[in-house]
Amino acid sequence: MADEVKKGLEGVVVAESALSHIDGDAGKLVYRGYTIEDLARDASYEEVLYLLWHGNLPNREELESFSESMAEDRAVDNGVMDTVRELAESDSNPMAALRTAVSMLATYDPDDSESDPADREANLRKGRRITAKMPTILAAFTRIRNGDEPVEPRTDLGHAENFLYMLNDEEPDDVLADVFDQALVLHADHGLNASTFSAMVTASTLADLHSAVTSAIGTLSGSLHGGANANVMRMLKEVDDANQDPVEWVQDALDEGRRVAGFGHRVYNVKDPRAKILGEQSEELGEAAGDTKWYEMSVAIEDYIKEEKGLAPNVDFYSASTYYQMGIPIDIYTPIFAVSRVGGWIAHVLEQYDDNRLIRPRAKYIGEEDADFVPLDER
Ligand SMILES: CC(=O)SCCNC(=O)CCNC(=O)[C@H](O)C(C)(C)COP(=O)(O)OP(=O)(O)OC[C@H]1O[C@@H](n2cnc3c(N)ncnc32)[C@H](O)[C@@H]1OP(=O)(O)O
Numbered sequence: 001m002a003d004e005v006k007k008g009l010e011g012v013v014v015a016e017s018a019l020s021h022i023d024g025d026a027g028k029l030v031y032r033g034y035t036i037e038d039l040a041r042d043a044s045y046e047e048v049l050y051l052l053w054h055g056n057l058p059n060r061e062e063l064e065s066f067s068e069s070m071a072e073d074r075a076v077d078n079g080v081m082d083t084v085r086e087l088a089e090s091d092s093n094p095m096a097a098l099r100t101a102v103s104m105l106a107t108y109d110p111d112d113s114e115s116d117p118a119d120r121e122a123n124l125r126k127g128r129r130i131t132a133k134m135p136t137i138l139a140a141f142t143r144i145r146n147g148d149e150p151v152e153p154r155t156d157l158g159h160a161e162n163f164l165y166m167l168n169d170e171e172p173d174d175v176l177a178d179v180f181d182q183a184l185v186l187h188a189d190h191g192l193n194a195s196t197f198s199a200m201v202t203a204s205t206l207a208d209l210h211s212a213v214t215s216a217i218g219t220l221s222g223s224l225h226g227g228a229n230a231n232v233m234r235m236l237k238e239v240d241d242a243n244q245d246p247v248e249w250v251q252d253a254l255d256e257g258r259r260v261a262g263f264g265h266r267v268y269n270v271k272d273p274r275a276k277i278l279g280e281q282s283e284e285l286g287e288a289a290g291d292t293k294w295y296e297m298s299v300a301i302e303d304y305i306k307e308e309k310g311l312a313p314n315v316d317f318y319s320a321s322t323y324y325q326m327g328i329p330i331d332i333y334t335p336i337f338a339v340s341r342v343g344g345w346i347a348h349v350l351e352q353y354d355d356n357r358l359i360r361p362r363a364k365y366i367g368e369e370d371a372d373f374v375p376l377d378e379r
């Protein structure tokens, strides 16, 4: 037992959490008991943040005060903005740029870095600032690399609406603002996924919140995790550009032993409930534009992979065509995931600090024992 290796920590329970629960067989996801369907339909991202960070849904007054504070925290210091500009002008990878800028926010945060890293009230303030500023950083980065000037955040718009406004220098219509807000709600938390666990490991050493979030952004970027959403759209574009049958493309990929981005999951054995909602968004956006080709290609791929491999789509599969039809550049899909998931990272880090124990597993040693040391000159 002591030396049994659980590769990828599959099935290992390492913490208690009251934040989100996934029923992988039923395809059900709840945040603090509320179903993702109810939250996506009826709650804003700000409400979900409040729920995750404070433990209950806010009443109107609490929500207004929370949303106002978030909105006031949107502006980013010039020092950070200068770095964002430099990274955008040197065509940095957007996830790397976001990671660098978020790490830098620590230096400008008014809560003293010398203070207790586990101070809950300070972490709620820091967490609010990080979450409020990430969209500003990402929108500015995206505009600057296109040769446009950043658009200052507004305090009179909701979190989702303000991001689209800063990205496009134009207020989104209600449909787009709502679709984006729902996407943020759907991505906000998901148990001990890899990036959240990474944030928890960092926090468990009593490193500070900015370090935990910076670790998590790095972890989210990989193609087996958040990076898959951009790869889904790259695949759909490749199929479309080559005028190929999507099923044939996927058949070839599977025959060559390649993984298809947006399919499979460590916890779900059935379709991810978030993919169902995002699939509906993708279809509706297509119908509104009079062209459902991206949705139809996606459905054809879904049906084939289900039939051939028994694998179902995860959250990344339909967010891709949803964002694409909103005109969002493909390489910022994963940073957008981070803009939402930061809420969950912070909530889990708060839980970790509240009941901390250093996270430190072991490896089963399979190397040599008792090797005879040979001095350098004799090797
Ligand atoms: C937000 C998120 O992070 S959601 C996940 C986003 N990632 C992706 O979409 C990338 C594609 N998916 C994958 O690589 C995997 O399904 C993961 C990483 C999500 C889960 O991985 P694990 O739980 O470790 O499953 P594992 O890698 O053991 O796969 C089990 C089997 O399914 C196959 N499989 C899993 N996903 C896929 C896929 N997308 N395409 C083809 N085959 C797959 C594996 O090859 C493996 O088959 P085998 O037993 O014959 O070797």
Ligand SMILES: O=C([O-])CC(=O)C(=O)O
Binding pocket: 189, 190, 191, 192, 193, 194, 266, 267, 314, 315
């Ligand atoms: O839970 C996971 O392993 C991956 C995932 O779907 C997420 O982080 O949203």
